[in-house]
Amino acid sequence: MTGHARLSIAAWGATVLGSLVLTPVFSGPFLFISAFLCAVVTGTGVLLQNLRTPRIVVPIVQLFVLVELLSLFFLHGTMKFGLIPWKGTVVEFNSQMVDAMDSINRFSAPLPQDTHLTLFAVSVIAATGFLVHVIAVQLRQAAWSGLLLLIMYTVPAATVHGGLPALLFIPPAIGYIVLLSAEGRSRLSRWGRRISGVSHLDAAEPVEASALGQAGRRIGLTVVAIAALLPALLPALPEGVIGNGLAGGGTGNGIGASISSTDPMLDMGKNLKRGDNVVALTYKGGPSGGSYLRLTALDLFDGNTWRIAPRSDGHKISGDLTPPPGYTGDLTKVPQTSMEIDVTRTFRSQFVPVPYPLRSISLKKDWQYDAGSLDVVSTNGSIVGGKKYKLTSYDLEPTPEQLHDSITTGAPDEYTLTVPQKTPQDIKQKTYEITGAAANNKFEAAVLIQNWFRSGGGFTYSTANAKGSGMSALEDFLLKNKEGYCEQFATGMALMARIIGIPSRVGIGFLPGQAGKDGEYTVRMHDMHAWPELYFEGIGWVRFEPTPSARVSATPNWTVTTSGDPTSPTTAPTSVATTPGGAETPGIDKPRHDPNLPDQSGIPIVGSGNWFTNGGGQVIAGGLGVILLLCIPWLIRVLTRRRRFLRPPGRQAAEGLWAEVRDTARDLGLDWSEVSTPRQTGQWLMTKLPEETHPAARRLARGIEGLRYAGNANLDIDLRPEATAVRTALWSQAPARRRWRARLLPPSWRWYLSRGSTEASDLLDEFDLLLARLRSLALPKRPHTN
Structure with a gap:
């Protein structure tokens, strides 16, 4: 096989192995199609090079072949005469790429098995394979092609929810090593005939192992071992070091869901449309009929996206949180409810699901809250998945009369009353038209907007809307397709509220969920929801519900206007399918605390635990781990000493006892010589020992000398008494400081590390020899003829 053919095949193999990292992202037969396309492109290159085609022509022909294959596989209907890619092919390819990028941005991995996503994955892999071939084969710079494989790995590693498995790094690493090995062999072959390498230690062994193969295998195995073991040995990095790493993971076969601090609205859309409808959390307590659980509030709208505005440093959680922003009443008279929430590991979020407004929570360490939004977020990137906590919240129930009489003169901050300059005039005009009957009362105007979305505006609830909540998407939603x-409902109402002068923001969280036995509510991933929060002075932030009854059956109690608008809430539960193919999910807004039931205020929050549960146990475990780690050298020496003295008399036992004396001398700081003979070492030992131990040292040294050099030596000699006497004397003569060091951190332990690396090298030599034997059996050498 020629050098360029071998290198071309290695480049194909490196591409296929590198593309394995995309399997957690895409689904379907994309990998097999990509491997076939790359094989055809590679075969084309090998054929052209065998025909002595000019080097500049080869990649051009390969590119034409790649475009033709992609068109035949995915865009055949747009090709002229069914064979030639034409203008329509380019247009359709661009359209499918746009659709694929939109799906990638909006869906959670693994992505659905759609044609445009398969085309995207195959195009990326095939283009990578083409570039790897050009760089490694045509330009003869195989090392640089590793950057392409690295990019193909780092992109899913930074975006796949929960991160990639550590072992998935091994296939690209092996592919890269094979490519480098092939490139090195091809480069050396141009210097002439390769000289066979290092033979086995046994000179009589007729088989040789390639020196180049030996070096390649050692480097390759070392790199793969480091790649596989290093992630397990390093401390876990916080969420968000590489990507946000939030969605997915957890136990079970569900993908799970996430809310990141980067784009909570986008994450919610992904979870509703693609995430499995697994349980996110369960809770007990709270208002009768269940409670909305909020994660965070989006208060900054720049005309393109709704996101969290810049915040000052959060507040540490210690006791009660700050009072609800904007509320001026007597909080001691407001009913309070207690809840216990258990979040599953499938929900990965730095924000904690809590009712609004929150009063206190049992989470303390590594968590903080924002005074303006009263959301709770981690301080170190950890997630709430797997946490169980207790809380108390205020059960604020403003009456329609209170909201009607509230006069809002300004915003509580610099963001929530800002209307983007590029807001279309049509949206403003529609807002004024809807709220014209409110007689300048902002609460009445807010209710009119809510009712327009739910019943009067002709809107339809559907998760098929993939345009998002930017200004152009809102214009299309509000005025055209509806x-x-x-x-869209939450952001649309929030924008309209700002237009008429009501500060607004968008809450992200969960609907109340499904009631079960013993008062426990189950909240699933498809219960994720968004709603507008409007600000009224003296009362604060108030939740509204513009989403139609197909999703949320009722509006909040306080949105029943004083004029008797028929928006009274209902307690009838409604179950609707929220995502195509998903399980039915209850999407109800049940009435809050029933005034006819006994008051639930005054229930104290359960204590946050003792010192042990609040981190003391981890400190103890960490201390024990450090102690155990420090004890490893001592443990190895003790076990080694015990094994040496338990061996039956013989040559091996005598050498072990001699080694034990050597290690004891080294541990005590004595300069043991490796080049001295046993007799010379025995004479040196006697200078370090008391006179009564000299005979034992002399017998020990002469015994080792006889076993090594005398043909008629006594093979059953037992040197344990002499070794014990010499070792005890050395120990008693050493200063106390050196004895303690010899116990806790014996210097001879470093020798075992060196010995371990030597034995590993010998093992690799045996492996090299085994491969050489197999090669010689499969491909016997032909006899030379003169």
Whole structure:
């Protein structure tokens, strides 16, 4: 096989192995199609090079072949005469790429098995394979092609929810090593005939192992071992070091869901449309009929995205949180409810699901809250998945009369009343038209907007809307197609509220969920929801519900206007399918605390635990781990000494006892010589020992000398008494400081590390020899003829 053919095949193999990292992202037969396309492109290159085609022509022909294959596989209907890619092919390819990028941005991995996503994955892999071939084969710079394989790994590693498995790094690493090995062999072959390498230690062994193969295998195995073991040995990095790493993971076969601090609205849309409808959390307590659980509030709208505005440093959680922003009443008279929430590991979020407004929570360490939004977020990137906590919240129930009489003169901050300059005039005009009957009362105007979305505006609830909540998408939603899900309804009402002078923001969280036995509510991933929060002075932030009854059956109690608008809430539960193919999910807004039931205020929050449960146990475990780690050298020496003295008399036992005396001398700081004979070492030992131990040292040294050099030596000689006497004398003569060091951190332990690396090298030599034997059996050498 020629050098360029071998290198071309290695480049193909490196591409296929590198593309394995995309399997957690894409689904379907994309990998097999990509491997076939790359094989055809590689075969084309090998054929052209065998035909002595000019080097500049080879990649051009390969590119034409790649475009033709992609068109035949995915865009055949757009090709002229069914064979030639034409203008329509380019247009359709661009359209499918746009659709694929939109799906990648909106869906959670693994992505669905759609044609445009398969085309995207195959195009990326095939283009990578083509570039790897050009760089490694045509330009003869195989090392640089590793950057392409690295990019193909780092992209899913930074975006796949929960991160990639550590072992998935091994296939690209092996592919890269094979490519480098092939490139090195091809480069050496141009210098002439390769000289066979290092033979086995046994000179009589007729088989030789390639020196180049030996070096390649050692480097390759070392790199792969480091790649596989290093992630397990390093401390776990916080969430968000590489990507946000939030969605997915957890136990079970569900993908799970996430809310990141980067784009909570986008994450919610992904979870509603693609995430499995697994349990996110369960809770007990709270208002009768269940409670909305909020994660965070989006208060900054720049005309393109709704996101969290810049915040000052959060507040540490210690006791009660700050009072609800904007509320001026007597909080001691407001009913309070207690809840116990258990979050599953499938929900990965730095934000904690809590009712609004929150009063206190049992989470303390590594968690903080924002005074303006009263959301709770981690301080170190950890997630709430797997946490169980207790809390108390205020059960604020403003009456329609209170909201009607509230006069809002300004915003509580610099963001929530800002209307982007590029807001279309049509949206403003529609807002004024809807709220014209409110007689300048902002609460009445807010209720009119809510009712317009739910019943009067002809809107339809559907998760098929993939345009998001930017200004152009909102214009299309509000004035044209009028089809969307909670994201569009919440952001649309929030924008309209700002237009008429009501500060607004968008809450992200969960619907109350499904009631079960013993008062426990189950909240699933498809219960994720968005709603607008409007600000009224003296009362604060108030939740509204513009999403139609197909998703949320009722509006909040306080949105029943004083004029008797028929928006009274209902307690009838409604179950609807929220995602195509998903399980039915209850999407109800049940009435809050029933005034006819006994008051639930005054229930104290359960204590946050003792010192042990609040981190003391981890400190103890960490201390024990450090102690155990420090004890490893001592443990190795003790076990080695015990094994040496338990061996039956013989040559091996005598050498072990001699080694034990050597290690004891080294541990005590004595300069043991490796080049001295046993007799010379025995004479040196006697200078370090008391006179009564000299005979034992002399017998020990002469015994080792006889076993090594005398043909008629006594092979059953037992040197344990002499070794014990010499070792005890050395120990008693050493200063106390050196004895303690010899116990806790014996210097001879470093020798075992060196010995271990030597034995590992010998093992690799045996492996090299085994491969050489197999090669000689499969490909016997032909006899030379003169």
